[in-house]
Amino acid sequence: MFTNKFQALLIAAATLLLAGCAAPVLRGTGDLGVVIERATGSVQIVDTSQLVSLSSVKGLGDLSHASLVYSRDGRYAYVFGRDGGLTKVDLLRGVIALRVMQAGNSIGGAISQDGKLIAAQNYTPGGVKVFSAETLELVADVPSGYGDAGLRAKVVGLADAPGNRFVWSLFEAGEIWVGDFSNPAKPAIQKFKNIGNQPYDGLITPDGRYYLAGLFGEDGMALVDLWHPEQGARRILNGYGKGEEKLPVFKMPHLRGWAVAGRYAYVPAIGRHEVLVLDMQTWLEAGRIKVAGQPVFVIARPDGRQVWVNFAFPDNANVDVIDVEQRAVVKQLAPGKAVLHMEFTPRGESVWISARDDNRVVVYDTASFAQRAVLPAESPSGIFFTHRAARTGF
Amino acid sequence: MFTNKFQALLIAAATLLLAGCAAPVLRGTGDLGVVIERATGSVQIVDTSQLVSLSSVKGLGDLSHASLVYSRDGRYAYVFGRDGGLTKVDLLRGVIALRVMQAGNSIGGAISQDGKLIAAQNYTPGGVKVFSAETLELVADVPSGYGDAGLRAKVVGLADAPGNRFVWSLFEAGEIWVGDFSNPAKPAIQKFKNIGNQPYDGLITPDGRYYLAGLFGEDGMALVDLWHPEQGARRILNGYGKGEEKLPVFKMPHLRGWAVAGRYAYVPAIGRHEVLVLDMQTWLEAGRIKVAGQPVFVIARPDGRQVWVNFAFPDNANVDVIDVEQRAVVKQLAPGKAVLHMEFTPRGESVWISARDDNRVVVYDTASFAQRAVLPAESPSGIFFTHRAARTGF
Numbered sequence: 124m125f126t127n128k129f130q131a132l133l134i135a136a137a138t139l140l141l142a143g144c145a146a147p148v149l150r151g152t153g154d155l156g157v158v159i160e161r162a163t164g165s166v167q168i169v170d171t172s173q174l175v176s177l178s179s180v181k182g183l184g185d186l187s188h189a190s191l192v193y194s195r196d197g198r199y200a201y202v203f204g205r206d207g208g209l210t211k212v213d214l215l216r217g218v219i220a221l222r223v224m225q226a227g228n229s230i231g232g233a234i235s236q237d238g239k240l241i242a243a244q245n246y247t248p249g250g251v252k253v254f255s256a257e258t259l260e261l262v263a264d265v266p267s268g269y270g271d272a273g274l275r276a277k278v279v280g281l282a283d284a285p286g287n288r289f290v291w292s293l294f295e296a297g298e299i300w301v302g303d304f305s306n307p308a309k310p311a312i313q314k315f316k317n318i319g320n321q322p323y324d325g326l327i328t329p330d331g332r333y334y335l336a337g338l339f340g341e342d343g344m345a346l347v348d349l350w351h352p353e354q355g356a357r358r359i360l361n362g363y364g365k366g367e368e369k370l371p372v373f374k375m376p377h378l379r380g381w382a383v384a385g386r387y388a389y390v391p392a393i394g395r396h397e398v399l400v401l402d403m404q405t406w407l408e409a410g411r412i413k414v415a416g417q418p419v420f421v422i423a424r425p426d427g428r429q430v431w432v433n434f435a436f437p438d439n440a441n442v443d444v445i446d447v448e449q450r451a452v453v454k455q456l457a458p459g460k461a462v463l464h465m466e467f468t469p470r471g472e473s474v475w476i477s478a479r480d481d482n483r484v485v486v487y488d489t490a491s492f493a494q495r496a497v498l499p500a501e502s503p504s505g506i507f508f509t510h511r512a513a514r515t516g517f
Numbered sequence: 518m519f520t521n522k523f524q525a526l527l528i529a530a531a532t533l534l535l536a537g538c539a540a541p542v543l544r545g546t547g548d549l550g551v552v553i554e555r556a557t558g559s560v561q562i563v564d565t566s567q568l569v570s571l572s573s574v575k576g577l578g579d580l581s582h583a584s585l586v587y588s589r590d591g592r593y594a595y596v597f598g599r600d601g602g603l604t605k606v607d608l609l610r611g612v613i614a615l616r617v618m619q620a621g622n623s624i625g626g627a628i629s630q631d632g633k634l635i636a637a638q639n640y641t642p643g644g645v646k647v648f649s650a651e652t653l654e655l656v657a658d659v660p661s662g663y664g665d666a667g668l669r670a671k672v673v674g675l676a677d678a679p680g681n682r683f684v685w686s687l688f689e690a691g692e693i694w695v696g697d698f699s700n701p702a703k704p705a706i707q708k709f710k711n712i713g714n715q716p717y718d719g720l721i722t723p724d725g726r727y728y729l730a731g732l733f734g735e736d737g738m739a740l741v742d743l744w745h746p747e748q749g750a751r752r753i754l755n756g757y758g759k760g761e762e763k764l765p766v767f768k769m770p771h772l773r774g775w776a777v778a779g780r781y782a783y784v785p786a787i788g789r790h791e792v793l794v795l796d797m798q799t800w801l802e803a804g805r806i807k808v809a810g811q812p813v814f815v816i817a818r819p820d821g822r823q824v825w826v827n828f829a830f831p832d833n834a835n836v837d838v839i840d841v842e843q844r845a846v847v848k849q850l851a852p853g854k855a856v857l858h859m860e861f862t863p864r865g866e867s868v869w870i871s872a873r874d875d876n877r878v879v880v881y882d883t884a885s886f887a888q889r890a891v892l893p894a895e896s897p898s899g900i901f902f903t904h905r906a907a908r909t910g911f
Contacts, residue, residue, distance in 0.1 A: 147543050149541050149543065149609050149610070150590060150592060150609075151546040151588065151590030151591040151592030151593070151608075151609070151903075152545040152546050152547055152590070152591060153546055153547065153587070153588075153589060153590045153591030153592070153903060153906050153907065154589050154590040154591075154632075155590075171589075172589055172590060172632065193547070194545065194547075195547060195548050195565075195566055196544060196545030196546070196547045196548040196549075196566060197545040197546060197547030197548075197591070198544060198545030198547070199545070214545075215543055215544075215545070216543070236864045236865070236866045237866050238548075238566065285820045285822075285864070285865060285866075285884075286884055287866075330778070330779070330819075330820050330821045330822075331820045332820065332821075332822070350822065350842070384724070385724070386780060386798070404780070425724075425909070426679045426724050426725045426726065426909065427724045427726075428679075428724075428726070428744065448744070469906070469907030469908070470630045470679070470907065470908070470909055471630070471679060471909075472630045472631050472679075472681075490679075490680055509545075509547060510904070510907035512547050512863070513547065513863030513864065513904035513907060514863070514864070515819070515820065515864055
């Protein structure tokens with residue numbers, strides 16, 4: 124009897140060990156990524172070396188317009204759902220580690236320079252909430268109040284900056300706020316007012332110095348030099364569509380993926396079939412490139428020699444590849460119906476493209492444009508690789 | 518008897534499982550790093566989130582002047598020893614995964630854009646050898662023959678470039694070679710001859726476009742635009758020390774860590790107590806910054822706002838911090854005796870500095886300059902963090 128019990132215990136122990144040990148494979152996280160499946164509230168965890176899907180994680184809520192950031196170690200993805208859900212996904216175990224509902228309507232987030240703070244930008248209730256990256260406990264709440272009527276603005280264009288700062292824009296208020304969360308219990312907020320009409324998204328340059336907000340209510344952009352906040356916000360690209368008839372806008376472009384290559388930034392023109400070339404030394408327009416439709420994402424290959432562009436309806440089955448020296452489209456690709464996002468591998472040899480309505484992700488070689496792989500996915504949208512953890516502004 | 522055997526088997530199985538399972542902790546690799554301990558032929562594996570050493574791996578041979586590159590997934594470090602040893606270290610298990618002796622005298626290496634090829638640059642026998650990153654099997658051998666006398670040059674300045682290329686310089690020959698290893702069995706080698714006297718090291722710009730070789734035999738540098746190899750090699754910074762008396766050189770500066778921040782590169786002047794500012798748009802000298810000694814490493818903080826400099830003997834207990842806007846040293850630090858290397862965390866909040874003769878690694882906050890941690894190490898030299906896997910030219 125004792126022997127049997129002992130045997131049973133040993134078998135149980137061995138089974139437990141096998142279960143606890145065999146499931147998560149010991150592996151590096153530098154070549155992992157996540158594909159958002161917006162229709163099913165799930166994400167796929169993918170391997171960019173083997174070009175395969177490793178696992179699927181369900182139960183993340185409404186993932187339309189979802190984005191994510193990575194923990195400092197590359198193991199966890201913090202997924203910001205449109206419904207205000209914030210989910211910490213363990214890439215190695217393929218499970219949800221933590222999940223909180225933090226707002227009613229949210230539009231993305233960022234992670235602090237030191238990796239300790241997760242900030243969510245919210246439409247409803249308007250503001251920025253900051254959480255412990257480890258526990259998802261709320262550590263700071265900054266409502267986006269403006270004016271004298273007790274109103275709160277939608278927060279857009281949230282970005283991380285050096286010095287454990289976050290920067291964001293207030294849509295209805297026309298303001299840019301810079302929050303220093305070095306002491307999360309007492310964030311220091313600096314407000315730039317009257318920066319322009321309806322900032323709809325923003326980005327920070329890869330060096331973390333310049334924050335730019337795109338303006339929906341007028342032609343132009345707002346610029347803050349974070350090395351010199353005392354200079355205030357500047358207006359750039361004023362009237363870049365002046366004199367031309369406005370086109371209907373089918374989908375707002377995304378600024379966070381904006382391409383910075385050498386001294387130039389490549390900017391989606393709102394409503395026009397053009398990519399604007401912005402000289403980052405003068406902050407003047409340096410040229411325009413004709414493309415197949417209204418650009419949504421304009422993203423540089425990591426070496427800056429190409430810029431890839433996807434489009435709003437009805438041109439959203441196309442992807443244009445711009446050669447930056449020629450300032451012209453040199454290749455057109457058709458990855459599938461409703462291309463929503465593109466993500467380059469860290470050193471740029473491949474790009475992964477989601478085609479929502481064909482339920483697939485297509486991987487291209489960026490030198491030969493050959494298809495390297497096709498992965499099935501349920502209405503895939505955003506694709507995010509773990510090297511983002513090591514970058515500012517991603 | 519059967520029961521006892523069965524029990525014994527179960528115990529053995531459980532023990533094996535415990536040993537195989539408990540030892541390596543499931544964790545991300547994005548915040549790992551390696552510190553070279555040159556005197557003992559060992560490396561320490563460190564955690565840049567917790568600021569601790571996780572393990573020590575011995576048996577790597579002669580690690581004077583050792584460097585390393587990381588596998589695409591961040592799990593393995595490929596350590597290039599001075600004695601020609603090439604060691605693949607498993608950071609998660611803290612053990613040597615593979616090791617080969619590939620040359621008699623070696624000076625570093627690089628990893629291809631796709632992560633599949635490891636290239637070693639060798640003094641003896643002179644040339645570049647290329648290995649499978651998975652197995653360390655030799656897949657290509659390119660001797661550095663030059664001239665008509667059957668001589669082989671020392672290979673220096675090896676760097677990776679987009680398109681699975683490697684670029685390197687031949688010291689005695691005054692040549693730069695570009696090797697395309699897209700088909701490793703048949704590498705395509707392009708040679709640039711008469712590039713200048715005694716190239717002693719090289720670097721590639723972060724975008725992978727420009728390869729620069731420093732010249733020891735004359736004042737100046739050689740430049741190849743890899744987007745336009747048909748233009749050949751150019752000479753830049755000609756005679757930057759002209760008319761001044763040459764100083765004795767106590768230690769050759771390292772070019773691979775050269776700082777590129779915005780449009781400027783910060784270059785160690787050979788033998789002079791100066792850092793040169795190089796305008797990367799005109800390739801002309803744009804200024805000089807006085808520093809405490811002969812610079813060895815000149816490295817930009819990831820946001821490009823500071824450049825950190827260490828020095829040759831007798832000033833090698835100092836580190837100078839340059840503010841790039843002021844073009845002046847704004848802080849001097851004394852981390853310990855014989856500072857050999859500095860490595861910034863990926864997003865730049867901290868820097869790790871090795872002080873060989875004080876047997877320690879000191880971690881600083883780069884905003885406040887406060888010491889965050891001191892880690893004991895045996896004669897530490899190079900420090901390398903895993904985010905290098907995701908970058909070109911590291």
